[in-house]
Amino acid sequence: MKTKKFLTVLVVSAMSAALFAGCGKPENEEGSPDNKDSGKPVTINIVQPNVGRKFLDGMDENNNPYQKYINENTNLNVHVVYPPSDGYQDKLNVILSSGEDNDMIYTQDASWFINMINQKALQPLDKAIEQFGPDLKKSLPQEAWDAVTINGEIYAIPSVTHINGNDIMYVRQDWLAKLGLQPPKTLDEYVKVIRAFVEQDPDGNGQHDTIGLLIGENLARTAPFFGAFGVPLIGNSAVNQWVERDGVLINSSILPETKEALAFLAELYKNKLIDPEWALNKNKNIEEKIASGKAGLFSATWFDTRGPILTNQTNDANAKWTALEYPAGKDGQSGIASSSMVTGYSIVPAKSKHVNEVVKMFNFANGKGHEPIKFGLPEHQISSRESGKLVMNFEEHNKHVYRNNILDYSAPWDKEVDMERLDALGPEYKLRDNVTAMSNALIKNQYTGPTTQSMGKNGVQLTKLMQETFTKMIMGNTPIDEFDNYVTQWKSMGGEEITKEVNEAFKSAN
Incomplete structure (x- = not known):
């Protein structure tokens, strides 16, 4: 059975590749890079935004039944780092520049993702996925993998959604x-x-x-x-x-x-x-x-x-x-x-020694561990099937919503099961109706096509220019008639180059 992530995540802005300079780590004494079954669990540090998860008393992101379940079944010690969701990027920059070890970082920013590849700050994942990620590879559509394949190499584990709108x-x-x-x-x-x-x-x-x-x-x-x-x-x-x-x-x-x-x-x-x-x-x-x-x-x-x-x-x-x-x-x-099928990117910094372990974690969460995580461990009685219909125990679901800590960032693709789960969460909330209404109204x-090199190079500054200019215009601090000047500035700051790349790709595809 396959499903997908159901929580949204916040957007991550650009960061300099120089911030990765202190992120390398020596060979882990507790295990080799491929995490052989002999030896102690290998610790991997993953950086994610906390999208409102709440834990039961005495629990946190690194001490809960589902994190324990993942660790025990992968011979890993997954250590989660939660910068605050508000100001996530600022906190992320601090973490990276501090020289702390990081093996996986999640971002929703496609421009940043491409920019980091251009600066050789990320490592390709193909070999690790081929050897340690068979369930992960087949759980996601090829279109998603194509979106994270640059110059013939996979540089991220994509998070995907068939819900292509959010309003x-x-x-x-x-x-x-x-x-x-x-x-x-x-x-x-x-x-x-x-x-x-x-x-x-x-x-x-x-x-x-x-x-x-x-x-x-x-x-x-x-x-x-x-x-x-x-x-x-x-x-x-x-x-x-x-x-x-x-x-x-x-x-x-x-x-x-x-x-x-x-x-x-x-x-x-x-x-x-x-x-x-x-x-x-x-x-x-x-x-x-x-x-x-x-x-x-x-x-x-x-x-x-x-x-x-x-x-x-x-x-x-x-x-x-x-x-x-x-x-x-x-x-x-x-x-x-309309938004893209790919909503985010889990990347491995170039200096991490544990790319195989990161892939193993996602492979388990998208394979054998998927249903127990998504629908709840047996002892929690979160879900059941009655006459073939999925039924959710709302009280238990709400208590253990933190369980999707990994699946929020990469989960299998299955629209039918996704819709079934939305209904099981309560038809009175009209989740299916909302998703259907959005799907029917997409422009x-x-x-x-894929994110272009100029998007990676200039996308962040263009987004900042748009946000600041439009905010000032709405608030009356900048006259609306300055819009033409904004367009000129947008083009000169890389927009013209991006437009050229996009149209070249568009013409070749048509």
Whole structure:
């Protein structure tokens, strides 16, 4: 039985290859590089973001039944390093520059991944996978392996998903009813609802303290509003979304329609209809504002119905949330940017001595250990089958959600089982409905080829340029008319080179 990861992870920015300089380690005295069965377990250090995992009393990321299960079945001592999820990259840079040993590092940043290969900071994994990763190799589709194969060599273990979007609009239905409003469909109707949530005291506390539209830093949770202008835009990357215009691919962040979308958001902010703290809102802040009942409309992740939305409904018996249609623009356009099948990269620094052990860990988690980890060890009674249908014990599942520590970063590909698991987690949370709605609203990315060398070289600085410029434009600190200057700067900072590479690949593929 195969499945996939179900938690999202945060984006990692660029780092210098020089940071790996102190990451080498001498031959481990406890075992050889191939971790022969004789001898003591070999310790490997893996660096990951903690995506909200909670452990039972007396447990942590390195002391729990599932980590013990992996260690005992692989003759390894897997030591997990959790930099805080907020500011993950900053903490990661500190860890690497400190000279600590690291054998595996997880990132979602494709540009960084390619840049590290260009700087020879990573080691290829082909030999290790061939010898120690047969279950791992066959558990993932070839398309995923192709995405991490550069110059004929595999440089990462990919994490994959068939859920190719991450935005679904949700609204407080009880607030709509109280104010006599209908669920919005068009941009104009959305603005009407957002304004009412700000000005008409929907929570009834006699204060003007409710948020109209809740979004986050670096354009988080804004994809549906760019989609209303026909723009597929993901705030954490300025180089991953492309549209076709007259046979030529153009990056979505420099489209004229993107300027229109920014003007729309800037007008909302000017009129105090967007959370005034939006540019500082990390994911944790967004979840807290939803859970506390301060916001009534936002672009949710597909699993927020089991997260902050559920917490809000638990705290407030009157709170009722419902999914909305994506906002439609003046030409009836709507939708969200589509994401890649590959969502992240587990890489091995060039100086690590334990590439074989890293592959062994993933091979077990994607093979023999997969079902016991994903569906729970027998003693925890997390899942069972009744008349062939998967049933989850929610209390036990929630207690042991930490068990997916490894599978969050590489798990087998099986859409059918994934959907079955979503249903088993509770049809009342509408997880399958959310995923289906997103899948039906994707604005197709016209470039599906591999990350190019210029993306690796310039992608990080272009993303930073986009995030900073667009944030200033929405907040009114930079005039919208400066958009043309942004486009010129984007091209001169590597965007033109990336565009050339993308179009060459696009033409050769067609």
